[in-house]
């Protein structure tokens with residue numbers, strides 16, 4: 001029913017003016033897209049082939065959606081910073097259900113701005129200073145164990161490291177022990193449910209994801225209750241949001257504009273976890289790979305920017321048109337899925353000569369706006385940028 005509704009609610013007829021192919025019935029071009037995505041060069045070849053055939057704007061049918069793909073600085077400018085309300089984020093149905101309706105990723109306009117403002121302070125450079133020692137000690141502990149290991153699986157190590165950092169930042173979780181294990185196992189299940197098939201039946205990834213989310217929320221509920229009863233005082237994200245920004249009691253006399261309900265608090269803690277974990281893990285892993293292959297660049301700054309350009313951790317940014325608009329001479333209709341292809345922007349030889357080469361000196365001189373989008377741009381630009389850079393810098397420093 002879900003897929004039928006999806007198919008019927010989208011209209012390929014309306015997209016006739018956009019060049020491109022919708023591929024096979026029902027599956028469209030999903031298989032070519034997924035196989036490109038899982039290959040070493042990511043979606044680059046899928047995009048390149050079609051851009052050469054159709055131009056910078058083309059249509060396709062992938063992952064259950066009629067989608068218009070676009071690339072280039074002009075498209076980035078319009079899609080990422082365009083008029084307020086022109087596009088919204090385009091999450092998968094399962095992701096929407098798991099994250100909850102008050103997540104930053106599901107709000108728009110003023111509600112979105114307000115949430116961004118509330119989480120900005122704990123994620124600022126100043127707000128992050130207090131976690132420096134924890135991150136540094138954890139990086140050292142992790143690295144100290146490497147020489148004794150026969151084989152080091154860097155992705156695995158990076159994932160454990162970043163999850164321990166965020167667990168400690170958010171709710172002072174100790175890096176070892178039962179609570180850490182429960183947190184880790186819930187998080188992994190939630191993560192795999194995020195873009196799963198939308199069947200909420202026992203045994204499916206989606207069903208297990210919702211169950212793990214509820215278990216994670218129980219952990220947060222009990223921590224929130226402890227903090228409110230002032231049994232203990234901690235210097236973490238949860239404490240700073242509870243103290244400053246949650247509605248406890250009747251809230252009379254409080255500045256309600258700055259208050260979050262417990263639901264908003266939990267939805268957004270989970271959002272930070274989901275948005276911040278795999279991204280930072282991948283960025284740290286790619287940084288180590290590029291550094292191992294190019295040891296001469298260790299002296300150079302800008303290694304993280306160049307890693308995020310070459311690896312493009314989020315290869316495309318997905319939006320849904322919230323109104324009709326025109327781009328590169330094509331009419332985009334309200335409701336269409338629009339994906340910005342960032343890999344091609346990051347490998348444009350006009351901006352980055354010899355684009356496959358890992359060369360941090362490219363960032364020595366300022367680039368033209370919208371040529372580099374490692375952390376995005378505009379109102380949805382990554383709020384975790386300082387934390388991600390801090391974690392990677394500390395880890396690489398101790399390497």
Ligand code: HEM
Nearest residue numbers: 272275276279280283313317374375376380382383384388
């Ligand atoms: C190297 C690591 C990271 C990379 C490459 C990265 C990249 C990005 C990018 C490109 C976007 C914008 C996506 C779009 O416009 O559709 C984004 C948004 C976001 N990021 Fe990150 N991110 C990283 C780490 C983090 C961390 C550590 C956190 C949280 C602590 C985080 C939280 C978020 C959130 C909540 C959003 C959505 C913002 C909004 O919709 O207003 N990210 N990230």
